[in-house]
Amino acid sequence: MAVSAHQTDLSAALIMAPTSLTEWLVVLPVVTCITIGAVLMMIRKHTVWHPLIAIPALVFLVVIDSMLLYAVLKYGPITMVAGKWLPPFGIAFTVDLMGALFALAAAIAGLAGGVFALGDINKSGRRYGFYPFLMLLIAGVSGAFLTGDIFNLYVWFEVLLISSFGMLILGSTHEQLDGAMKYAVLNLIGTTLFLIAVAFIYAVFGTLNMADIAIKARAAPALPTATIAALFVLAFSMKAAAFPVNFWLPASYHTPRTVVSALFGGLLTKVGVYALLRVMVMILPADLSALSSIIGIVAFLTMALAGLGAIAQHDIRRAVGYIVIVGIGNCLAGVAIGGVEGLQGALFYALHSMILMTLLYFLTGLAGKLAGGFSLNSIGGIYRRYPVFAGISLGAFFAAAGLPPFSGFWPKAILVRASVDSGTWWLAAAILFAGFCSTIALGRIFLLAYWRPGEAEPAERIRIPLSEWVPIIALSAVVVAFGVYPEPLLRVTDLAVQSILSPEGYFLSVFPSGSAP
Template sequence: MTATQSMEEMIRQAMVLDQSSLAGWLLILPILICFLFGAGLLMLRRQMSWHPPVAVSGLVLLLLADLALFVEVYRNGTISMAMGGWRPPFGIVFVADMTSVLFLSVAGFVGLACGIYAIASIDEEERRYGFYPFLFILMAGVSGSFLTGDIFNLYVWFEVMLIGSFGLLILGSEREQLDGATKYCFLNLIGATVFLLTIGYLYGIFGSLNMADIAVKAAAFEGNGTLLTVGALFLVSFSMKAAAFPLNFWLPASYHTPRFVVSALFAGLLTKVGIYALMRVQLMLFPPERVGLGILIAWMAGLTMMAGALGALAQSDLRRMLNYVVIAGIGTILAGMSIPPFLESTSAIVTTGAAGVLREGSQQGNGPMLITLATGLAGSIYYAIHSIVVMTALYLAAGVAAFRNGSSSLHEMGGLWRRNPVFSAMFLVLFLAVAGLPPFSGFWPKMLLVRASLAAELPWLAAAILVSGLLLTIACMRAFALAFWRPLPALAAAQDVGEARQIAEETFRAPPPGTPLALVPLVALCVFVVVAGIWPEWLAEFTFQAAIDLLQPSGYLSSVLGEVAP
């Protein structure tokens, strides 16, 4: 073989010489849309009136791109694209499987909802400070985190996401916002440092940062304590991002400080990116080590649920209460990730609507063990999707309620049911959904998680799920009774008719221009919550398929590496 032939052979081995398919370009379209519209809005900084329509148009295109990618993966399976033509594991690769596109599509949905809501809630001065460009930077980071197939690139997208979140957090430059931003930045700095050090350790072990390549090579390290250390470090880093106990204290100290629409974005998306990263790393890269850490994750889940529920019960401010509800939801998601492998009868776990997916999983040679794991993990993914939507909706609805009462303090709110019965009914639906009560979207994943916990002989974890749900129900009904059902306290305490009229004029002021538009995304989010509760089969099918894709990543490995690895 001549030197020229040898060089050509090396190039063929290292480079992807074929043209990328249209499906491959769909992979980078969401990120491309975010950066193009973010940069375009910066160039339109002197035309503030253009920002809302241009931004909403971009968010609509983003959602359409996300849904197109979802349909492609649902029909044809996992797809990947090598950046720069470098064949994995030499270059960066983007990958979309059912788990990533499910999270991606819901993120695009709530991003559009927040963009529309911001038309009514973000004034021109805050737009001038860069609300919409920061929103697109945040969405780029979220989209990149869900689609990357390289673990260092995951760190990069985390940082892109943090740039957008920092800008949104201090929008308005109020003292309380700067205080919350300081705590948020400090804790994220620690988490990012741990993440980066762990990546360096991982590269020293495998000589690669491609997730598929690591998943294949990690099989040779089974039983080696080194990977257990790596798994524990990733658990610490991602748990801090997701606000899991005992690293959850930063969230209540910062999420109540920005604008309500910003809190909605953070509660819906940022913590769930940490959860997604934890699922991807622990379940696909280091499944034996995840088993070793399972009991630790289970205790974290139980304590996170209880800390969130008790914290919500103790609050006297609506938005601070929602901060703890977010934490309780993170614990519920972690519960499904902690279910250890065991053998169990499949008939006790098959659920309506997901039976076809379960039977398909049981035919893949792993039997009941795969089914049981898929049940717990599918419950976690289902609850994560539910939590993204319902927490976004709750923060947006809390913003409307606080505006209409002039305060978010439960001591000062009241009378909303009499004044706004339709809006109050939507808020009640969201409260019931977040508490996990039927017939809304939070009920079905909790049922799956309780079943899986009992089948795994973890009755205390099932009890923690139920007790935290009971405490959240009490906290939500207390907040609803104070903020919506009872009369407005200031009006009830008025000493004469003249004082009562003055209080009414100040409190029941006319809504600002565009406020009816703020209710449009709320209605859309509430419809999702109701439909996913009354008709859960469609979402159950997607989440079970996503769970099986994570537990049996042969399609992911084949798409990236070109061969089915053992």
């Protein structure tokens, strides 16, 4: 057989170099979660095996994300393209320092949720697929943090949204279905706006690769992108539960099982914050400057009204929902302030909130079980019966209020200083006011639910299982550690912010030759 002398040069279309082990780390978190979720679905009739498979997989995920963070710190941003097609034609997974930090925090929260669920999710909840839904949720969250393609960011939003619907209605009570309806309508509107913005951005730039869009936006600042940026801000604000589209969160997050509320409060709103940072700071910085005043006003109203809303609540789970919204306002304030310090405060606060809000929902859900209810009008006596648990709760309340020596103090201090330095003193006032309201709301919960004798205390002392103690103590240790010794996180968040403000390393990771199409 004759061999053709003509040889096709594939180097113009494909990456010819072999894929390194470091590059596999970029997609391994998503592959692991989806694979384990599929395995759990295949053995759906043997739910006793679900936690025995899911929890080691989540431990493995934490290890992978830790290795990925180390690799990014050592080598800079890393890109892997589907099918080895050259960007921007291949679907890219690109991870920089910010994405790696968010992915690791999500994995830690997911692992804590998987362990806590051993005691919180009964046989019925496992039979209806809690652990497969959990793995799919973490896959969606991880994919959103690691993707380098803006359409696939939308796809991962949909993945985590679908899985969150399933987790929200585990139990199928009337209250859960009502909360799920409010959650679904607002989030579907948000994803629709996101998809419309993605269609517009493709029409303007002819590409969906984030690095390619960012390069073209910088090369042609006169392109009409103001409407696109406004749609992105609105869509991500709805996802993050910012004013005036935040009422769905306190109306729905208190309805599911404790572990589900904890995962939602810790993870889902932070995906919106991450997307806002990625799209507005790295991809469309010129439009961020134009919209910063509007974002600042939204942040102000989000913090002020959520702080007042937390004080007004009698259900401790609803109060924690408003505390989550206060945190979103703090993150938006950092985006509005801009600069290294403002964005560092937003990033630090988002990472701290992913861990703390997961912990706070664990504690309030368990407090309701120990006290016999969630209404401040009737419960009490937790400190007398469970002093260690009460002490841990008090520390978490201090952290949520932004008081030292816990992790919540540092990002608020950074944001207040940045707002004063930038001349937006009214944002500093809102941050302090919201912190004051949070202190009153959480102090009220401790005084009424923990300190005073209760009217509806269970007749027998309830034993807290080890599966719930372990994640509570582990997350509490993280909150205390970054409060007492914040320097490592301060250094790495500073590097992360500089990398999105000056994303040349991100661009070179996607286009190694240094020249984008």
